[in-house]
Amino acid sequence: MASPVDTSPGPPVVVKHDPEELGMYIIVSDIAAGTFGTVKKAIHKVTGHRVALKFLSKAAVANNGMKTRVRREFEYTRMLRHPHIIKLYEIITTPEEIVFVLEYAEGELFVYIRDHGPLDEDLARRFFQQIIAGVEYTHRQKIIHRDLKPENILLDEYSNVKIGDFGLSKEAKDGEFLTTSCGSPNYAAPEVIRGDRYSGPDADVWSSGVILYVLLCNQLPFEDENITELFEKIKTLKYDLPTHLNPLAQNLIRSMLVLDPFQRITIPEIMKHPWFTVDLPRYLTPLPPIPGAVVGTLSSLVAPPVVPLDRDLEYVEGLGRIDDEVVDELVELLEGVDKEEVLHSLRRDDGSRGNQVKVAYMLLQDKRRVGKDLAIVSELEREAELASMDPRNAISPNAVSPNGGDADENPFEAEFEEDIDDVDDEFIDLAEDEVDMPSRFSILGSSLPAPESMNTGRRRHKKRSKWQFGIRSSSPPLKVLKEIYAQLKAMDMEWKYRHDLSDIFCIEARARVRDFVILMNINLYDTKQHLGLEYYRLDFVHKKSYRASTLPGAGKYDAAPREGSESESITRSYARSVFTDGLNDKKTILSPFIFMELAAELILNLAASNAND
Incomplete structure (x- = not known):
């Protein structure tokens, strides 16, 4: 049972931990080790849900010039909320480390392909549909991944895709092209390896095309132990497409692996391709356009809404549809609080720190979804989002809770026995804008490269202009x-x-x-x-x-x-x-x-x- 709520004020402190525990998490086992730290499996004390703790050494990150990459990973993963993108629950800091508390995904697409490839066409299509749906969502949020490859795509226990590692990602600004050569060369677009100015979405399409080839063929389309020869094969489009593949699959691969980015197929076009649309779940289709409150005809605004709003629904940005059953269970787990206090904390905007009630809510909600059909759960979330966006729904003031509001003290921090330092303090010295950097390419082997340690991570959502001149x-x-x-x-x-x-x-x-x-x-x-x-x-x-x-x-x-x-x-x-x-x-x-x-x-x-x- 949780301890009574302590509402005494006090400044946030940096969490100190022993090897077995970290704040509200019990560390269970190691998952992977990398250059900058380790990834461990842990259990949340209150909800009992599994998470992955990604430990990043502050010294190693600083000494290797990786601060900007870590910040991007934090900011973008915090901002993105999609069933096929790894979720960041919170950030914890210790004197020596920054810890990302992430959604637990026990598998990796690279390992799955290595052990089971070449994949059955239907399974390969299922993976690819989930990948493209996640990429389409990130592009809609104006985020370009720039390092799509099987090693950066995790799998949950039901083999659902979870795209991770947004450390090389970049915000796409209207009218601007990218110049930094980054990512893995086997998956990099020709315009990227040439050092040209390039459009981010086009580069992600190329990488996704290479992934589709790997899913169906169990080998890379472009590979060579010599990096110069590898680049030459990519720039001259020198690869073989097995004739036994479905002609529609061949057509899609050829449409994605096009040298001229202006002629390359786009994500919206991929999602309409006849090979892609076979058995496509509805929740993976793009959101339909919603009529605006100003732009549009009067008849469109007085017509019935696309999705009628459930009057009991409350939609909170970043959390989605508030589930009353999850809230009720959370009230039972916490001692000395009532439902209204929990709801108040869920509606709050606590900046980059968030608050522990929101973290517990997300963890408990995800735990309750374990074993349920992802398509059904995601469709319910989709319907709630559509209803909340539709101006033709007469929404009550509390139906859609904005990302903002009260700034009074959150009473629940002590309930979870930890006060974390504001994450932004860890990144305050990091530049926001990308600078010209040397190529981040690394030479890969002549076959699929060895799996790398898991990387995943979260970001402050900035308002973007809806107008261009x-x-x-x-x-x-x-x-x-x-x-x-x-x-x-x-x-x-x-x-x-x-x-x-x-x-x-x-x-x-x-x-x-x-x-x-x-x-x-x-x-x-x-x-x-x-x-x-x-x-x-x-x-x-x-x-x-x-x-x-x-x-x-x-x-x-x-x-x-x-x-x-x-x-x-x-x-x-x-x-x-x-x-x-x-x-x-x-x-x-x-x-x-x-x-x-x-x-x-x-x-x-x-x-x-x-x-x-």
Whole structure:
């Protein structure tokens, strides 16, 4: 029986542990050992549910320059919630280690293929469907995995896929391409190993295609002991496809392993492929579009909802549908608390620390699901999510609990006999942005490489813009580029010459507007992989603005000398100059913001040019 609740205030402390216990977890056995620590199996004292404790040595992580990777693993795994992505329950810190408390998955896809391959087509398809559904979800959250391979895909006791190791993952930002070469070379896309600028989703599609080949053939499509020869095989698409494979499976593999990422099949297209859709469970299909509260016709908003809302349902972001039976059982396990207090803690936003009631709820919920049909359980969660998202449901204030709310002291920390340090303190010195790094490729053997230690991990969800400033076109991309350069020339702008054809879809340009210089990137990329439509989007990214020199003999783009007393911002100074000039100038002013005015003028010129074609 748990001890009575101690509500006395006190600062969080770093947990100290003996070899057999860690806070509320009893360590049972070792699972794996790696360069930076070990993975152990443990049991939660209150709920009795099994977990995996991933111990990371702070010293080893710091000495090997792996802090950014560990932080990403923490942030992204904390953010993602999907039945086929490994779940992070919480983080614990000790004086020497950072401990990830993870969903327990006893198997690994690599080992399963090694012991049972080549797999039966139906089983291979089941694994692949779950992998693609997980990848589609991460892309929808704008997270690119970048290291998909069988060693990073775990299996639970019912052989359900659990994608892990998000240490090399990256947030996909609109209008930006990735440049870092990372991952395992046998699974890396040709544009990645060439060091080109690349689109993250396209690279994940290639890696998934290699995994599908391995599932069906029990060998890698590209392998060589010599890394140079291996890269050459990938860049020239030199591989053999067994003729005994189902023709539809062959077609899907060929569609995924395409050298040109613009011609490569996309995740939404994979999920519609006839080989993929055989016996596809409904919960693995993409969520249908929900009509918005503003955009859409009036008739769509007054029509019956896609999924009617159960009036007893409560949906909490990060936890999903609140299960009353789980809450009631949790109340019985905790001494001195009632149901309303438990619900209050589940609705709270406690930042990156979370709270121990939420952890116990997730563990107890997962324990109760052991042995149940994953498709049925996941479908119930899916229905609840759809209902909570649909604006046509008249949702009561408590039906959908936001990620936020009360900031008063959580009364349950002492119930679980531990106060953990705020996880962000462990990562405070880590840079958020990716920097150019040397290749992380490692040479693999000529057959499937030896299994690596398990890696899994969680992330603060940042709000992302729902709007982009740009223009879209259904014209061929090279025609679009030709027109862009024509308009840049007509507007007396300059651009950087591209020596490498792989970079032609990103134009680095500059312009002088009055006494100000604007630097912008103009990116052209295929949006059909996100929206299922055949068009290209031209996105304008503001990089920098500065005052131009007006001194005699100064060049057009020379910067004005800095003055120590100058404090007026560029935007305010520009707005003032526009207003002053406008008093005596009949020219229409588009905007007081320099970059927006320039981009808007370019968009209007492109649109006018297209209308005249």
